[in-house]
Amino acid sequence: MASPDIPPEILVDARGHRCPVPTLRLRKALEAAPAGARVRLLADDPMARIDVPHFVAEIGAEILARDDLEGGFSFLVAKP
Numbered sequence: 001m002a003s004p005d006i007p008p009e010i011l012v013d014a015r016g017h018r019c020p021v022p023t024l025r026l027r028k029a030l031e032a033a034p035a036g037a038r039v040r041l042l043a044d045d046p047m048a049r050i051d052v053p054h055f056v057a058e059i060g061a062e063i064l065a066r067d068d069l070e071g072g073f074s075f076l077v078a079k080p
Contacts, residue, residue: 008038009038009039009040009076010029010033010037010038010039010040011039011040011042012025012026012029012039012040012041012042013042014026014041014042014043014045014048015042015043015044015071015072016044017043017045018045018047019045019047019048019051020051021045022041022043022045022048022051022052023048023051023052023055025041026039026041026052026055026075026077027055027059029041030059030061030077030079033079034079035079035080036078036079037078037079038064038076038077038078038079039076039077039079040074040075040076040077041074041075041077042069042072042073042074043072043073043074043075044071044072044073048073049073052075052077053075056075056077059080060080061077061078061079061080062077062078062080063075063076063077064076064077064078
């Protein structure tokens with residue numbers, strides 16, 4: 001059960017897509033999310049490892065976690 005103080009994660013699965021699609025999907029999810037929301041992006045394009053941190057810094061968001069997954073990786077991003 002999720003804590004009432006921690007908003008639920010919004011999942012964006014961009015595996016199988018090449019850049020810039022993962023970053024664009026993350027952008028769309030963050031734009032639609034309320035302030036303080038957490039969005040988890042799943043991706044497998046190696047360029048997303050570079051593009052996502054640059055995009056997140058550009059909009060003033062924060063990467064809370066980066067994890068390697070079988071066949072890909074994830075970023076957990078907090079919207080300001």
